[in-house]
Amino acid sequence: MAESEVRCFKKFCLEYYNYNRCSNKKDCQYRHRPQHEIEAVGFVKGEDFILGQLIEMKNQKPCYFFQLGKCKYQDKCRFLHDNDNDNNHLNLSVREMGLRTTENNPSTSSRRETDHFKDVPNSDSDNASTNIMQNDIYSMQNCVEAACSLSCLTDEKLDDNGENSKINKNTVLYDDCEEGACASPPLVIVNNRNWADAPEFIPRFKPKSYAEVLNPDNIMDRKADRKLCPYASREGICLSLSTCNNLHGELCDMCERFVLHPYNEVERKRHRQECLKAHEKNMELSFAIQRSKDKTCGVCFEVIMEKTNNEQRFGILPNCNHCFCLCCIRKWRQARQFENKIIRACPECRVTSDFVCPSMYWVDTKEEKEKLINDYKKALANKACKYFKKGLGKCPFGNKCFYMHADSEGRSVDVGPPPRQRRHRYGDAEMDVLQVLLWDFLDDRDFPWQSMADDLEDLVSFFTESDESDWSDYDIFFD
Amino acid sequence: MANIAAQRIKREFKEVIRSEEVAKCAIKVELVDNNYTELKGEIAGPPDTPYEGGNFVLEIKVPETYPFNPPKVRFITKIWHPNISSVTGAICLDILKDQWAAAMTLRTVLLSLQALLAAAEPDDPQDAVVARQYKENLEMFKLTARHWTNAYAGGPSVNPECDDKIKRLVDMGIEEHQARVALSSYNWDLERATEQLFS
Numbered sequence: 001m002a003e004s005e006v007r008c009f010k011k012f013c014l015e016y017y018n019y020n021r022c023s024n025k026k027d028c029q030y031r032h033r034p035q036h037e038i039e040a041v042g043f044v045k046g047e048d049f050i051l052g053q054l055i056e057m058k059n060q061k062p063c064y065f066f067q068l069g070k071c072k073y074q075d076k077c078r079f080l081h082d083n084d085n086d087n088n089h090l091n092l093s094v095r096e097m098g099l100r101t102t103e104n105n106p107s108t109s110s111r112r113e114t115d116h117f118k119d120v121p122n123s124d125s126d127n128a129s130t131n132i133m134q135n136d137i138y139s140m141q142n143c144v145e146a147a148c149s150l151s152c153l154t155d156e157k158l159d160d161n162g163e164n165s166k167i168n169k170n171t172v173l174y175d176d177c178e179e180g181a182c183a184s185p186p187l188v189i190v191n192n193r194n195w196a197d198a199p200e201f202i203p204r205f206k207p208k209s210y211a212e213v214l215n216p217d218n219i220m221d222r223k224a225d226r227k228l229c230p231y232a233s234r235e236g237i238c239l240s241l242s243t244c245n246n247l248h249g250e251l252c253d254m255c256e257r258f259v260l261h262p263y264n265e266v267e268r269k270r271h272r273q274e275c276l277k278a279h280e281k282n283m284e285l286s287f288a289i290q291r292s293k294d295k296t297c298g299v300c301f302e303v304i305m306e307k308t309n310n311e312q313r314f315g316i317l318p319n320c321n322h323c324f325c326l327c328c329i330r331k332w333r334q335a336r337q338f339e340n341k342i343i344r345a346c347p348e349c350r351v352t353s354d355f356v357c358p359s360m361y362w363v364d365t366k367e368e369k370e371k372l373i374n375d376y377k378k379a380l381a382n383k384a385c386k387y388f389k390k391g392l393g394k395c396p397f398g399n400k401c402f403y404m405h406a407d408s409e410g411r412s413v414d415v416g417p418p419p420r421q422r423r424h425r426y427g428d429a430e431m432d433v434l435q436v437l438l439w440d441f442l443d444d445r446d447f448p449w450q451s452m453a454d455d456l457e458d459l460v461s462f463f464t465e466s467d468e469s470d471w472s473d474y475d476i477f478f479d
Numbered sequence: 480m481a482n483i484a485a486q487r488i489k490r491e492f493k494e495v496i497r498s499e500e501v502a503k504c505a506i507k508v509e510l511v512d513n514n515y516t517e518l519k520g521e522i523a524g525p526p527d528t529p530y531e532g533g534n535f536v537l538e539i540k541v542p543e544t545y546p547f548n549p550p551k552v553r554f555i556t557k558i559w560h561p562n563i564s565s566v567t568g569a570i571c572l573d574i575l576k577d578q579w580a581a582a583m584t585l586r587t588v589l590l591s592l593q594a595l596l597a598a599a600e601p602d603d604p605q606d607a608v609v610a611r612q613y614k615e616n617l618e619m620f621k622l623t624a625r626h627w628t629n630a631y632a633g634g635p636s637v638n639p640e641c642d643d644k645i646k647r648l649v650d651m652g653i654e655e656h657q658a659r660v661a662l663s664s665y666n667w668d669l670e671r672a673t674e675q676l677f678s
Contacts, residue, residue: 298582299546300483301490322582328483332581335547339577347582 224264232258254279288361295362298348299328304362314362317353318373320346326358355402377402388415484545488515491584498586506589508539516541520552522589524634525597529624530558533632537592538568539585549579552588557656559620559627559663561601561610570595571605608664616666623663630659644669648676 013030016022022032063079065071071081229246232238238248238258250260254275261267292314293305304325305312315329324332324347333343333356345352357376363369385403387395391413395401398418406412492508492515500506507521520537524530535558540551552575554568562571572595574583604610613620626641628634636642644667648658653676661672 299487301487328581332547335581337548338579342578342580345580347580350580 224261224267226263228259228261291364292362295323297325297328298322299324299332312360314359316357316359316363316369316372317346317351318355318357318369319353320349320351322346322348323362326356329356380404388413484541484543485515487546488518488541488585491586494584495586495589500586500590505593506586508585508589518585519555520585520589522593522596524628524632525593528597529621530560530596530628530632531634533628533634535596535632537589539588546581546583549575549583550585550588551575552592557627557631558596559609559624560596561599561604561606561613562595564606565609565627565660565663566606569605571600571603612663612666619666623667627659627663641667644672648673 013022013024013028013032015024016028016030016032022028061079063071063073063077063081065073066077066079066081071077075081226247228249229238229244231240231244232246232248238244238246247262249258250262251258252260252271252275254272255278259271261271289305294303295305295314296303302325304314304323307325311325311327313326315324315326317324317329329347332347335343341352342350344354357373359372359376363372380402381404383403384390385395385401385405387393387397388401388403388405391407395403395405395415396418398415399405400418404412405415492510495501495506495508498506505523509519509521511517511519518539518541520539522535522537524533524535533556535554535556538553538555542548542551552570554563554570557565557568559565563569570592572591574580574591575588599613601610601613609620612623622638622641625634625637629636641662644662645655645658647669648662649655651673653661657676658672661676662669665671665675
């Protein structure tokens with residue numbers, strides 16, 4: 001039994017998989033297969049594999065082309081490459097059948113079908129090296145059809161030996177089979193119950209369109225433009241692969257979905273790149289979670305990732321590498337009972353930082369931190385400054401403000417440097433500045449204007465921290 | 480009590496218990512009440528200081544706003560130190576006041592106090608009498624501090640002369656602690672101390 005490497009997604013019963021029994025027994029909607037036959041896939045971040053979504057290591061359907069002696073997918077074929085003697089005579093019969101079909105219906109066989117057979121040597125050697133054949137979903141479909149009829153055939157042979165004659169009356173035979181069937185048992189393709197699947201109703205090969213007949217060379221170009229089967233792209237696999245007229249993608253080994261366009265190289269590349277990007281993003285995220293998950297806040301001493309949902313954020317100080325949760329470091333920086341020098345300093349190392357950058361994850365390296373802070377500033381720069389008020393108000397931070405200063409028509413305005421701050425200890429001299437600012441903010445009752453900041457940077461940090469409602473909903477994710 | 484303060488004290492409590500200073504019997508924290516607002520701290524007098532061998536008990540009150548505000552700490556054990564009031568036990572230490580940082584813990588506070596015992600800061604005194612003695616007569620200060628450590632903190636006895644002087648004052652009907660304060664303040668000059676006590 002050659003085990004096919006190619007995977008096929010099926011829904012398996014997880015309970016049966018784990019315990020070799022299932023409490024639902026026959027009512028279970030998932031398939032019961034022993035564990036060694038299936039392999040679990042699809043790890044969702046943090047969770048175990050998706051319930052019931054497992055991989056079947058081997059597909060039960062034999063490969064049509066392998067039975068003809070040659071399959072260009074070799075080990076990678078999605079169908080069973082079976083060397084068992086049981087099937088040998090069937091292989092032969094199918095081979096003959098196939099050949100005969102090709103001979104008798106040259107007009108209906110597609111061009112590619114002919115190509116396929118051209119590459120097949122007349123010997124039965126299974127190991128014959130294959131030339132690269134072009135992908136063709138139609139040949140895949142034929143493969144499936146052949147496999148269907150084969151299984152049908154086997155059933156009949158095994159179960160209904162005595163009734164063969166009776167059934168034969170109802171069976172549909174290939175016209176030529178009876179004449180050339182000396183080496184093979186009669187080819188019977190039977191399905192009493194599902195007459196709609198009778199071979200008469202299923203075209204052996206997809207009928208060619210008018211354009212295809214007119215200009216067969218152009219088919220490839222046209223195929224490249226065709227869209228993939230919407231069911232396959234939505235569900236991951238098309239359940240009616242044999243009858244579906246849509247184009248079906250090939251398996252992408254990164255996302256493990258059948259989404260690679262078989263003809264369109266640009267599309268394939270695009271998908272690969274998307275997959276790589278998504279993969280990188282996932283890796284980055286998992287690294288970020290990995291390095292963040294044990295970090296404790298230096299103020300509340302709790303593991304930040306284990307805090308309640310809205311407190312699960314890091315407050316990154318630009319000038320040192322101490323770790324705090326956003327709420328704690330903000331609260332510390334708002335502690336007005338201390339001097340600004342104290343609260344603007346890191347509670348651990350007392351290195352002064354001008355602002356706190358919120359982040360979902362901890363940043364280790366300098367580059368990551370720079371990126372985070374730049375992203376943060378960029379995000380703030382897209383929000384209108386609530387003190388500038390589109391030119392109506394006056395922002396105490398001048399052009400050092402992190403927020404957007406744009407007038408009502410959206411043009412950015414340079415308001416110049418912020419007014420120079422003077423210190424308390426100069427006595428009366430600072431009063432004029434204080435008054436100017438107080439007049440501007442007197443109506444801002446929510447503004448906790450208890451003490452004048454020492455210099456501009458104080459104001460910046462004060463500012464960024466005081467209007468929490470404005471931007472705290474903004475978080476920096478990896479993108 | 481604010482949840483964050485209680486939560487943090489609980490965590491710190493474990494941290495102190497686990498810390499190596501506890502193993503060396505240098506610091507200790509005990510709960511006084513069950514809601515973590517009041518604790519009892521203990522520090523050992525640092526070696527090579529007049530406080531060596533003594534065990535100093537501290538009262539620690541945790542404010543609701545902890546750790547954004549410092550805990551209120553004072554010495555319960557009487558101690559002769561320029562930065563600690565010999566009367567009330569109040570401590571003059573910047574980190575317990577305006578230099579507090581939210582990342583500081585009970586452990587760091589106790590270690591800082593231990594360091595304060597080893598390195599007094601007479602220019603920023605809490606107790607002016609002690610600070611003056613420290614600056615004017617360091618030997619006398621050391622003697623007094625050692626005596627106080629012996630009397631209140633269970634330190635070793637070193638100078639029987641001091642004990643004699645106190646005994647004489649006690650015999651005169653003076654309360655022992657009062658006698659010790661008077662003698663300490665006057666550099667163990669019995670006459671001046673007596674004069675001050677009876678004036």
